[in-house]
């Protein structure tokens with residue numbers, strides 16, 4: 001068996017040691033007589049797994065006590081609908097900043113439940129940058145301001161060096177889709193009212209979604225809805241209102257333990273910055289053979305779209321990359337070209353291998 005370096009945008013690569021531990025525990029979890037997937041979610045075994053996962057995630061991300069952590073199913077897309085249902089009053093508006101495909105998805109899911117104000121958009125420029133904070137036309141009585149922290153397809157990311165503390169939205173809470181950048185660098189959670197992310201890129205396998213929300217926001221009445229769509233009810237039920245995705249939650253827990261053991265988010269921030277710098281330098285230093293079109297101030301550290309100077313070479317690039325043990329580099333169909341997703345679990349060695357391959361490909365097909 002030889003595992004390739006997997007640049008998939010999500011579901012994405014996981015650490016080999018985590019996969020091996022899951023394999024070793026598949027038949028029997030810690031002398032319990034059964035696999036963790038076979039235990040009741042209400043039994044002591046899974047309750048322990050769930051509690052450890054939450055405590056470890058709180059430690060990893062320095063989540064303050066006045067924030068609840070929910071482990072839900074339905075993916076980030078479901079949260080995009082649940083957010084206005086729970087946190088906007090009937091007839092209220094909410095402010096959305098549009099910086100790429102996933103901002104637009106957030107609006108699409110929210111529209112049935114809230115009056116959406118698009119307060120700024122970088123669509124006219126093809127989503128190659130993010131609207132400057134000074135251009136956001138925030139409303140006075142919005143329920144929240146929604147941003148997409150990292151645009152997985154367009155490869156733009158709110159960088160602290162560019163935005164600093166200017167993301168402050170005053171009395172209106174800031175909500176952020178962190179699906180493709182959660183736990184990739186230290187962030188100050190207290191600056192946000194709510195953060196959500198599907199696990200399948202930076203935290204573990206697909207099937208479990210993390211919602212981190214300031215507890216006092218859950219006192220908002222929101223709109224008429226069933227219990228199963230209610231964050232406060234999920235919190236009261238410890239994310240077990242119905243049968244939760246136990247296997248995915250367990251895998252997330254293993255992955256978070258791995259991240260803590262490797263040095264936590266500060267260490268991943270270092271590695272992620274190193275990987276992104278290596279790849280952007282290779283693209284920018286290729287004399288135009290490869291190009292990335294994003295404003296360097298907001299280039300994503302996680303998802304790096306790039307194009308070959310001649311798209312007739314795309315097929316050979318992908319085939320030869322695969323033969324060299326580098327998989328899932330095909331760009332999203334909305335953009336074409338290539339995309340390398342280099343989340344927490346992608347080792348620096350994977351990016352070095354990709355860079356070496358790109359240089360070799362250029363020398364052979366130049």
Ligand SMILES: Cc1ncc(COP(=O)(O)O)c(C=O)c1O
Pocket residue numbers: 010074075076077078102148150151152153177178179180198
């Ligand atoms: C930034 C972002 N938001 C939302 C989604 C949708 O997530 P899900 O498929 O978990 O609903 C994705 C998926 O790739 C994403 O990258």
